[in-house]
Amino acid sequence: MTFKKWMMGSCMSALMLAGMTPAAWADKLLMPAKVLPAYQNECASCHMAYPPSMLSKSSWQRIMGSLDKHYGTDASVDKATQAQIGAWLQAQGGAYKRVESSSPADRLTTTQWFENKHRKVDKAVWARKSVNGKAQCQACHQGADIGDFEDDRVRIPL
Numbered sequence: 432m433t434f435k436k437w438m439m440g441s442c443m444s445a446l447m448l449a450g451m452t453p454a455a456w457a458d459k460l461l462m463p464a465k466v467l468p469a470y471q472n473e474c475a476s477c478h479m480a481y482p483p484s485m486l487s488k489s490s491w492q493r494i495m496g497s498l499d500k501h502y503g504t505d506a507s508v509d510k511a512t513q514a515q516i517g518a519w520l521q522a523q524g525g526a527y528k529r530v531e532s533s534s535p536a537d538r539l540t541t542t543q544w545f546e547n548k549h550r551k552v553d554k555a556v557w558a559r560k561s562v563n564g565k566a567q568c569q570a571c572h573q574g575a576d577i578g579d580f581e582d583d584r585v586r587i588p589l
């Protein structure tokens with residue numbers, strides 16, 4: 432199954448609600464039609480706001496339960512905000528086998544699909560200052576914030 436095909440299943444209902452045509456959505460890894468404002472406010476300052484469907488619900492749960500020790504930094508928010516974002520991620524998180532069975536270290540950048548899609552990217556490229564690591568999707572996917580990861584539109588900065 433291709434990446435697009437498995438994403439399609441999960442995005443279908445949201446896309447139909449959004450009234451988009453197949454041609455427009457087949458190449459998109461969309462954010463949900465309505466993004467929780469708190470998620471956008473609290474989770475998009477150090478890296479982009481990742482589409483929740485790219486990580487398993489159990490990973491999101493662990494992430495939201497340990498924000499004070501967040502990949503080597505402190506990303507704490509107040510209790511009410513934490514609960515609100517946590518609940519939203521549980522509702523929106525990926526629930527398909529591919530995400531469930533492989534989110535080691537609670538990262539989408541260590542999932543098998545990620546490694547597979549990026550196998551041609553040289554190690555030295557990730558280390559470039561202009562890229563700043565695998566977690567900075569928007570460095571190469573300029574439309575990442577709207578869920579556009581189409582390989583035709585990737586531009587790797589020098």
Ligand code: HEC
Binds near residue numbers: 475
């Ligand atoms: C203070 C900065 C900061 C804030 C705020 C922050 N993060 Fe992070 N986040 C990081 C850093 C640093 C990493 C590790 C990046 C790396 O390894 O290159 C990271 C990584 C991640 C990853 C894993 C990315 C990967 O490698 O696959 C996820 C998922 C994530 N953050 C979710 C969140 C969520 C959800 C929130 C909001 C509750 C949030 N982050 C807020 C700094 C932050």
Ligand code: HEC
Binds near residue numbers: 549551552567583587
């Ligand atoms: C160094 C640049 C770079 C960064 C950073 C990067 N990618 Fe990519 N990505 C690529 C390249 C290049 C391809 C195309 C691979 C190919 O065509 O063989 C790709 C392909 C993809 C695809 C497949 C698209 C398709 O049409 O099949 C997805 C999905 C994707 N990336 C998601 C992400 C996510 C999510 C992040 C951040 C967590 C990310 N990428 C970070 C360079 C990058």
